[in-house]
Amino acid sequence: MTDSLLTVDGLQVEYPGRGFRAQPFRAVKGVSFDIRPGETVGLVGESGSGKTTIGRAILGLAPVSAGTVTFNGEDISHPTKQRRRELTRDIQVVYQDPYSSLNPSLTIGDSLTEPMIVRKTPKREAQARVRELLDMVRLPSDAADRMPREFSGGQRQRVAIARALALDPTLIICDEPVSALDLSTQARVLELFLEIQERTGVAYLFISHDLAVVREMSHRVAVLLHGELVEWGDGDTVTSQPEHPYTQRLLLASPVPDPVAQEQRRADRLRLKQLHADQDLQAGAA
Amino acid sequence: MSTPTTTASSATGAPRRGVLRRLLVHPLGGVSMIVLAVIVVVGVIAPWIAPHDPTETSLSMIFAEPGGEYLLGGDSAGRDIWSRLLIATAFSLAGGLLVMAVASLVGVTAGLIAGYYGGFVDAVGAWFTALTMSLPSIIVLIAARAVIGPSMWWTMAIFGIFISPVYYRVVYNSVRAVRGELYVDAARTSGLGDGRIIGRHVLLAVRAPVILLMSGVIAAGIGMQAGFDFLGLGDPTIPTWGQMLNEGFYNITRSATLVLWPALALGLTTVALTLLGTALRDELEGTSERRRSRKAPAWSLDEDVPAVVDHGGEDASEPLLAVRDLAVAYQAGDGYATVVKGGRLTVRRGETHGLIGESGSGKTQTAFSVLGLLPKGGKVMAGSIVFDGQELTGLSDAQMNRLRGTRIAYVPQEPMSNLDPSFTVGHQLTEPLVKAAGLSRKEAKERALALLARVGIPDPERAFGSYPHQLSGGMAQRVLIAGAVASHPDLLIADEPTTALDVTVQAEVLDLLRDLQEELGMAILIVTHNFGVVADICDRVSVMQKGVMVETGATADVFDDPRHPYTRALFEAIPKGAPRAPLAGVTSAGLLGTGALK
Structure with missing residues (x-):
């Protein structure tokens, strides 16, 4: 390995x-x-x-x-x-909650330069990097001077991704x-x-x-x-073809966005549930 | 999700920019700031504008009348009251500032360290706070005076330490709260040291509460100093308001005005400081409501609502619920934010209708309009909501209350926050049965137990006696469903009933809703953002975008043939389930023999 x-x-x-x-x-x-x-x-x-x-x-x-x-x-x-x-x-991180992962009183630019300031990157270089990062996550370059509250959840998550990328x-x-x-924001992110x-x-x-x-x-x-x-x-x-019973249950419990396929999946899930219940019963009786 | 973002953003406003300017136009803030500014200026330039030495005594001027050589007359030792008042202003302010400086330095530093690191410092801080709170500070100050002599500065500094727990507690609590924020974690994973994190992120968050406390602590310091001097424990060589009060009080029978001037100065200063504190809180915490205009502005729908794409298939029978041309708006500033426009919804008896x-x-907002439970500030502006032949829009609260919980039931998104933590599940289930349905306690309990068993709770007796925090999220949601169906409603409105739950639990809750519907024949209006949930349980579905209903029809029709561009875009955004090709050279590891199977 x-x-x-x-x-x-x-x-x-x-x-x-x-x-x-x-x-x-x-x-x-x-x-x-x-x-x-x-x-x-x-x-x-x-x-x-x-x-x-x-x-x-x-x-x-x-x-x-x-x-x-x-x-x-x-x-x-x-x-x-x-x-x-x-x-x-x-090793960097992107968190779930785009609202609490950015300090509400710092501008986007301040949040993004943070990791670079620690490493004593010259200010000019850091600002150039911020523009590059914002471009990479498809945000306008004037976003650097704005506050987190001016952005939607999806945009904030882009900022969080940019911050994670700052140090390569x-x-x-x-x-x-x-x-x-x-849903639509999720697909783009x-x-x-x-x-x-x-x-x-x-x-x-x-x-x-x-x-x-x-x-x-x-x-x-x-x-x-x-x-x-x-x-x-x-x-x-x-x-798609899990072997472990828990993964099987997990897969069948996630609804598919198709009424016909979902009906099939639901039937499969109930059958699996019955099967597991029977197995438990036999295990208990044995 | 329940309040529109437009009102939220206009209510919080920008706390960072222009606080000073907003303070000046605040009725309390403006006046108190002007008064304080005058007092501070007087205090600073006092040594130059005082016409006489405040300690200079003159036998001829004892209790002199005002208006002569001494503007406000002379005191019992023949000193110029006006000069003493001016110089005392400087010392009183300085004393108050010293208290504030010491208290904030000790309290904020200790609060930051204890809040951020916890552990040992936290324990010491809590112990010290308890100690200072239980000791009467005046006794300690008198004891200290016996040791170090009558020094105003030392007295004020010691009092500062005594009052520092006020800062400590506020800062400690704010730091604890910030400590859990993800941006502090993010700063750590950015490689910031503790010092930088405290300086950059934590200090910013405690800034507002520390500023808020400032004026109050200064006022307390000035008051304490005056009290101490009034008792004659202060430094006799320094003129202060407290000393002048003391002097005036002793001679109140000979010259009543002696007390008046220092009392006025003291009163004016502390009142101004207190009012400034109130104004600051209004502006920093956004509790000020005065910018809202009193009269409700006129509302009008300023745009055409596009027609809904209807797949048809509705039968001619009268629907259970018919919403037509519904408009819901929230007052925002001088206008309205309209969050639902031309809302249109038809729910037939016994069907499950998805609102996505x-x-x-x-x-x-649409679902809450039907329930008559719009959040504060929201209003149904136009349109009609007809439930079983009855128009709901004009009904009073009392009339709506009679419908809600009997014929229209509600299952919320967050099961935990919708159960009262201080009552048992049994109490919360039986209460409405006793109060609204008029059952006896015993009947109600039997009914509740039967309901709990019906919604699939394994041990109903135990669940009946437990408190909400003892239940899992899925169990809590089952309890709420049990409560909702207790009265055999015609319509059950479920607002994202499974969003807070794990998928395996979600599947079971959806199964339960389906079974209950078949059994009771009720209609379900299910609000969701999940197309999987719609596909699983809904007969018909309506799609909304930015307050407008864009498409409606039988679930199969809408899924097979989405016609509105927005519906199509949504379908395209669903993860397709196309797997990624494995990286070159990576072999699959297969099932692990970890023995997790029970």
Whole structure:
């Protein structure tokens, strides 16, 4: 696995329990997968599955209690503060909520130059880069002088993508980047993600609850349930002919926007549900 | 989603630009700022304009009448009251500023550190706050005076520390709130150090509350100083308002006006500071309502509403719900923001009708108009809503209340925020049955338990006794559905009933709605943005865009042959489910043997 950009091996994340001698809460229980350069890995799961926590652990925002995260051959599960700051050049993030991810009292330009100022980029160079970034995410260049409140959710998400791209990272963690957006906006932002990947060769860890979106975006897909990886493999296979019962249920529960196909899917789902119930019954009786 | 964006943006306004200018035109702010400006100027130039040395005594001037050599007369020691008042202004202001400076320095710094890092500093901060709150500051100040002597500056500095928890608490809470914001996380992943994050992001957020507190703390400092000096505990060599009050009070029988001047100065300053604080809060927090004109402006539909693309297929029978030419508007500034124009909707008995659109399309507004529950400021301006032959638009609240919950029921988007956290599920389910349907407590409980079992809650007895926070989102939504169908309504309005739920739970909730509909024969109006949900459950669908109904028809017809350009665009935006080709050289990993299967 030397050609991997990022390797997650047996990752465990534990949050300390509340109160005296409380059991720690284990959000991620031994998850392993890898991402290659220029690849998109989709991470699917429902609420509480630990998908966001995995992203945060890679970014160093969640406590890794066991296992390793290897980036470019280097173990980054417990880096020094200094090293973590340097790593932000390579690993970036786009969050779900475009409203809270931009400081409402800073202009778009200020938000975008932030990562460059830290690295002491000359002001002129930084401003040129901001124009370049805004162009890359298809926003007008005068957007730099405006405040976040003047922009719609989709436009703000473009700004967030531009900020992630500012330092030319090799990996971007996309944490539900389109689930807060309207359908038509969502389609355009997804297109932008693909276009940027083609242009820059950046790899994505694409976290989402929406199987259809993940299918369209990902080369390989990992499915999470209660902090454990239940299925992992080629994107097409996992999202169309899943082997694990949970993935099967997940797939059949996502409604398709076609009345006839959906009726079929609903019937399949109810049949699967009955099948699983029968199996449980037999397992219990045995 | 329920309030239109136009009113929201005009209400919050721009807190950053022109706060000073807005303060000046604010009736309280303008006057108080002018008064304070005069007081400050007087305080600053006092040493040069005071006609006499404030400590110079003259036997001939003891209790001198005003208007002579001494403008306001002389005090009991023969000192010039006017000069003393001027110099005292400087010292009183300086004292108040010192209190503010010390309090904000200590309080803001500690609040920032404790709020940002938590842990040890947080614990110490909480302990210190509790300590200063429980100690009477005047006692401590008297004790301190015994040790360090009568120094106004030390007294004020110590009082500043005592009052610093006011800043600490406000800053601490703001920092805690900001700490959870994604932009702070984003700054960390941009490689910013803690110092820069606090300086750049956190400090910006605590700026407003810190400014708000300023005038109040200065006023408190001036008041404390006056009180301390009035008790005779201050530095006798420094003339202050408190000292002059003290002096005037002792001699009130010989010259009543001695008390008047310092009291006026003190009163004027603290009142001005307090009013300035109020005005600042109005402007910074946007609580000021005075820019709204009192008279409602005239509303008119200023554009033609395009005709809806109708696929037909409606039978001749009278519909259960008929909305025609509905217009909903919100007052925004001097005009209106019209969020629904020419709204048209036909729901037949027993059918499931989907109302689909993106945010701002007016779908929720249309549904809320039918319920008579438009958010504050929203009004039905034109059109008619006929439910089962009865016109709803002109009905009073009481009349609507009788319909709602009996014949028209409602299932909201956020199940959790629609259950009262302080009452049990059972209480919330039985209350309407007892109050509205007139059942006895026992009957109501039996009915509620049967309903809970009907909506698929595994242990109805336990759910009946639990509080909303003990339920999952899917369970809470089932409880709300149980409550909605309790009265066998003719029409159930569901506003994005599954948007907040996981897909597996969504599928089950949709199954439940379908089953209940077959059982009870009610009509369902389901507001959604998800074409999958429409395909799953709806017989007919209406598409809305920017307040206008653009297309309506049987679900199969609209999906097969979308005619309006907007509907077509929406369909094109749906992820097609085309998979990506695998990267070269990547082999699939297959199913993992992690033993997750239970």
